[in-house]
Amino acid sequence: MMKPIVAVPADNRHFEGYDWHASPNQYISAAAEGAGVIPLIVPALDALIDVDAVLDRVDGVLITGSRTNVHPSLYGEKETPEHGPFDPARDTVSLALIHGAIERGLPLLAICRGIQELNVALGGTLATEIQTLPERMDHRKPVTEIADEAFAVRHPVQVKEGSCLAGIVGAGAVSVNSLHRQAISALAPRLTVEAVADDGTIEAVSVIDAKAFAVGVQWHPEYWFRTDQPSGAIFRAFGEAVRSRLSFAHRLKVSA
Numbered sequence: 402m403m404k405p406i407v408a409v410p411a412d413n414r415h416f417e418g419y420d421w422h423a424s425p426n427q428y429i430s431a432a433a434e435g436a437g438v439i440p441l442i443v444p445a446l447d448a449l450i451d452v453d454a455v456l457d458r459v460d461g462v463l464i465t466g467s468r469t470n471v472h473p474s475l476y477g478e479k480e481t482p483e484h485g486p487f488d489p490a491r492d493t494v495s496l497a498l499i500h501g502a503i504e505r506g507l508p509l510l511a512i513c514r515g516i517q518e519l520n521v522a523l524g525g526t527l528a529t530e531i532q533t534l535p536e537r538m539d540h541r542k543p544v545t546e547i548a549d550e551a552f553a554v555r556h557p558v559q560v561k562e563g564s565c566l567a568g569i570v571g572a573g574a575v576s577v578n579s580l581h582r583q584a585i586s587a588l589a590p591r592l593t594v595e596a597v598a599d600d601g602t603i604e605a606v607s608v609i610d611a612k613a614f615a616v617g618v619q620w621h622p623e624y625w626f627r628t629d630q631p632s633g634a635i636f637r638a639f640g641e642a643v644r645s646r647l648s649f650a651h652r653l654k655v656s657a
């Protein structure tokens with residue numbers, strides 16, 4: 402069977418004097434090696450990207466984390482300095498990929514900014530600077546230049562019995578890393594909670610009645626997919642869902 406292709410929305414970045422459509426290697430490598438798929442970075446060019454044309458050609462969607470935040474106007478809030486920085490072109494492409502993947506039954510894995518985009522795409526809201534809210538832990542990235550320290554496992558989440566994630570990593574406590582200052586506030590009506598942190602932060606969700614794997618996690622399984630069992634299992638499960646979608650589409654084509 403052909404290798405499946407998974408769409409990954411790019412971030413807009415400026416470095417070396419150029420504007421780039423870029424995606425961090427940790428997601429691209431985890432998709433290629435951990436899930437066994439071909440990652441296809443989709444430029445964040447706002448409405449110039451025909452997302453339907455992309456979705457016609459791919460077998461799954463991986464939404465990455467990013468330092469930027471979803472623009473608050475997309476969930477009905479006024480912009481403040483605390484909401485930034487933004488990447489509105491990524492918002493446009495990413496939210497369209499999420500909508501399209503769910504509609505078409507393409508497997509979807511959404512990580513960090515990705516779970517936040519998934520919640521906003523389906524009508525939920527986000528809280529910002531969650532470390533300032535009563536009884537909440539500090540979920541922000543540790544201050545260090547060493548990536549292994551920044552992405553080190555920091556706190557447990559409780560994975561719910563009977564959830565999609567429990568079928569992958571087991572129910573109960575799973576240790577995760579944490580590099581975010583926003584989190585889900587009002588949960589979108591089509592989402593169900595799969596895991597929570599001890600301070601009540603929603604750490605994982607899935608789409609109710611999804612036609613395929615459709616999971617979001619607030620942590621970063623992509624960083625440790627080679628060495629951490631639950632992280633590797635999430636990427637393997639995503640890869641299996643994508644392969645089974647490709648073989649289903651292939652069978653349909655052959656029988657047509």
Ligand SMILES: N[C@@H](CCC(=O)NCCCC(=O)O)C(=O)O
Pocket residue numbers: 465466467468469470471512513514515542580581582583584
């Ligand atoms: N902007 C959101 C999303 C956080 C996220 O995706 N972090 C990954 C970036 C990690 C880094 O800073 O290197 C938030 O802060 O909640």
